Amino acid sequence: MTTTSTIPFDIERIRADFPILDQEINGRKLVYFDNAATTQKPIPVIEALMNYYRGYNANIHRGIHTLAEKATADFEASRRAVRDFLNAPSAEEIIFTSGTTMSINLVAQTYGRHFLKEGDEIIISGLEHHSNIVPWQMLAGEKGLTIRAIPVLENGELDLYTFEGMLSERTKIVAVNHASNSLGTVNPVKEIIAKAHAAGAVVLIDGAQASSHLDIDVQDLDADFYALSAHKIYGPTGLGVLYGKRALLEAMPPYMGGGEMIKEVTFEKTTYNDLPYKFEAGTPNIADVVALKAAIDYITSIGKPNIAAYEHQLLQYATEQIGQMDGIRLIGQAKEKISVLSFVLEGVHHQDIGIILDQQGIAVRTGHHCTQPVMDRFCILGTTRASFAMYNTMEEIDKLVAGLQRVKKLMA
Secondary structure (H helix, E strand, O other): OOOHHHOOOOHHHHHHOOHHHOOEEOOEEOEEOEOOOOOOOOHHHHHHHHHHHHHOOOOOOOOOOHHHHHHHHHHHHHHHHHHHHHOOOOHHHEEEEOOHHHHHHHHHHHHHHHHOOOOOEEEEEOOOOHHHOHHHHHHHHHHOOEEEEEOEOOOOOEOHHHHHHHOOOOEEEEEEEOEOOOOOEEOOHHHHHHHHHHOOOEEEEEOOOOOOOOOOOHHHHOOOEEEEEHHHOOOOOOOEEEEEOHHHHHHOOOOOOOOOOEEEEOOOOEEEOOOOHHHOOOOOOHHHHHHHHHHHHHHHHHOHHHHHHHHHHHHHHHHHHHHOOOOEEEEOOOOOEOOEEEEEEOOOOHHHHHHHHHHOOEEOEEEOOOOHHHHHHOOOOOEEEEEOOOOOOHHHHHHHHHHHHHHHHHHO
16 A cells, blocks of 8 residues: 555645545545546635635626725736646636536637538547537537547547548548546547648647646647636636637627627627627626636646656555446456546446445445446446545545445445
């Protein structure tokens, strides 16, 4: 068993920052292994939300009174924090949305609708979340486009050899995830982007799962679009980010009409605002945007490399302990993974596993994880997924193993 001496930070101090962990579920101390669905929130994020509503709740950009100016300043400070988090060239290329899903839909319904025509092709992958499948299907049905999916190999990695053969002059958009939410596979997105660009395609990266685990440099990747969600990086729910290259964003029409996204409105004509406001119609999610900076600051204070190193230890230990159990089949064993472990237990439905583990205070995710094509690829209905974050411990993994032994005993 890995010892605490290898942990690159004070794990007890980290855990103390997450008050939700200090509770009992069904009489047992909570073990939270559903981090791929949403991460828990540290005290600085919770306090940022409270401080905004208690101290300076006001609308932004249009007010000149003190509260409005402070709200505006903090809102834009978060935009700059995201710019730095992604190493984007400018804050104007950072668009706030309601989440990764909205970010992808924004690109599909603006860039895709404006620039794609009948006969064009969109390439996605067999590892995609439904939010990076359905928007493209909707666009394809409307405009007569073809969608092609990169196959998934038996170990959960993408078949890049086949991907190269799929690229052609008809390929206009490639949309793939940086890391799989259901298998944990880290995709070689820099290589995928380079190959797609060589074919003349624009690339969108779904970074929802990667954002809390991996260092992200959109300039090094040369990503055209990069989407993520705040609630996956210890921030609030209902908030997301879309990074886009300036030239592309300027060429795209607005996604929604209304206040804030305009410069001048008459009954005859409307002129649209500059970036990023052209894509931020109406009153935004101000409080959660303000709190997002607290989440980014928290991650930065600990260090992405430290977080990644510790989560890798957790994944290795869980893979060893659970993988050697009789009747367990691990789904997705890519060489490069984030801290996600999916598995099936022979003869036991994944929902039953989740219920029995919950009775022991252990929270895991069961089902298809909004990746039904992945489940079809492996000929299963769903998996049990344990996903780890920086506040989890080896001892909690031991509890998961003991919980699974109890499942086997009860369901034998």
